[in-house]
Amino acid sequence: xxxxxxxxxxxxxxxxxxxxxxxxxxxxxxxxxxxxxxxxxxxxxxxxxxxxxxxxxxxxxxxxxxxxxxxxxxxxxxxxxxxxxxxxxxxxxxxxxxxxxxxxxxxxxxxxxxxx
Amino acid sequence: xxxxxxxxxxxxxxxxxxxxxxxxxxxxxxxxxxxxxxxxxxxxxxxxxxxxxxxxxxxxxxxxxxxxxxxxxxxxxxxxxxxxxxxxxxxxxxxxxxxxxxxxxxxxxxxxxxxx
Numbered sequence: 339x340x341x342x343x344x345x346x347x348x349x350x351x352x353x354x355x356x357x358x359x360x361x362x363x364x365x366x367x368x369x370x371x372x373x374x375x376x377x378x379x380x381x382x383x384x385x386x387x388x389x390x391x392x393x394x395x396x397x398x399x400x401x402x403x404x405x406x407x408x409x410x411x412x413x414x415x416x417x418x419x420x421x422x423x424x425x426x427x428x429x430x431x432x433x434x435x436x437x438x439x440x441x442x443x444x445x446x447x448x449x450x451x452x453x454x
Numbered sequence: 455x456x457x458x459x460x461x462x463x464x465x466x467x468x469x470x471x472x473x474x475x476x477x478x479x480x481x482x483x484x485x486x487x488x489x490x491x492x493x494x495x496x497x498x499x500x501x502x503x504x505x506x507x508x509x510x511x512x513x514x515x516x517x518x519x520x521x522x523x524x525x526x527x528x529x530x531x532x533x534x535x536x537x538x539x540x541x542x543x544x545x546x547x548x549x550x551x552x553x554x555x556x557x558x559x560x561x562x563x564x565x566x567x568x569x570x
Contacts (some may be wrong), residue, residue: 384559445497
């Protein structure tokens, strides 16, 4: 099976702009999670989608949003970019089985966002 | 809320020596615990996971970890370090809620350096 893919891999934006990142999960995986990785804060959970519904959300401002499509592909959007939004954004998918507890999350290579 | 503490932001060992990366967790309910590895400019790769079955968990590339509830620890070990083990290692926890891909809470990471 192909792994988790993320596009684009690199992105440069300026302050105030908005950006959309895309994630395609492993085939058959219905859960997609997003994480932000920065040198200062480390890896932080943004949100998780399952069957087009956001089920969990981390402690991030409303400028960060996401959605999931019927084919399980997911996008995240950051509006009004700030310098501090420069980070590696990682997407992870999992093959969630009902009642089986937390399942392994498989990560994509990430999108490196630089805000100037 | 759950949390993870990784002792030592940098660990240096000689090639062939024992690798020991420390992870302590805090959780109010039985946790699921993971170790991930990240190579430069890549996403995270799962090394192993604890899901309340055997307390000694074997993973890929010769790594293993032991869940010790009394010590709230999940340290990662490898008997003999190889140059290719040089990378960033992350310990992560999520709660055993009996279902649902909850967000992973990550430690700050440990950079493993292998000396020739």
